[in-house]
């Protein structure tokens with residue numbers, strides 16, 4: 001059984017959707033550890049309630065290299081095969097990324113490469129796009145930049161606020177993140193340059 005390490009910073013709804021799919025048997029993996037970099041992350045309480053191995057390693061004030069080394073130790077202690085960033089709002093160092101080549105996934109609330117970084121839904125509204133969505137991608141050393149595994153498009157409606165748009169995108173996030181994890185764990189894909197194709 002493959003072992004997932006999930007990194008969160010806040011609410012943790014993507015993590016919860018993954019946990020539900022695992023519990024329902026639709027992802028065959030186990031959550032080895034949930035790590036939050038903020039003590040107040042709501043997802044931490046959810047993980048504990050679900051009886052999962054959940055730890056907080058506060059990142060505040062710590063140098064990225066030092067912090068990431070602490071993360072790597074925790075992940076290796078838990079023999080993690082695949083790292084899933086689920087609303088983890090911190091860049092990872094090159095050292096960290098090299099330890100998990102093509103073994104780190106991220107979910108982002110826009111159709112990348114549009115609107116990387118913070119407040120992607122706000123950025124989409126400000127830009128006036130008619131379609132946005134979400135993206136699951138492998139993590140490389142760029143910001144929201146690695147090869148794309150799955151995307152889902154969500155229409156931007158005239159009356160949308162950042163909240164209403166985010167809520168509709170989030171539903172799709174919950175669906176495609178689990179789908180992408182299944183796909184990666186099954187290993188039925190090839191990465192050629194930036195393109196991820198199914199085999």
Ligand code: GAR
Nearest residue numbers: 010011012013014086087107108109
């Ligand atoms: C999600 O919308 C996720 O796509 C986004 O943060 C939210 C976390 O929600 N991530 C990013 O913007 C990363 N650049 P959650 O904690 O409920 O899963």
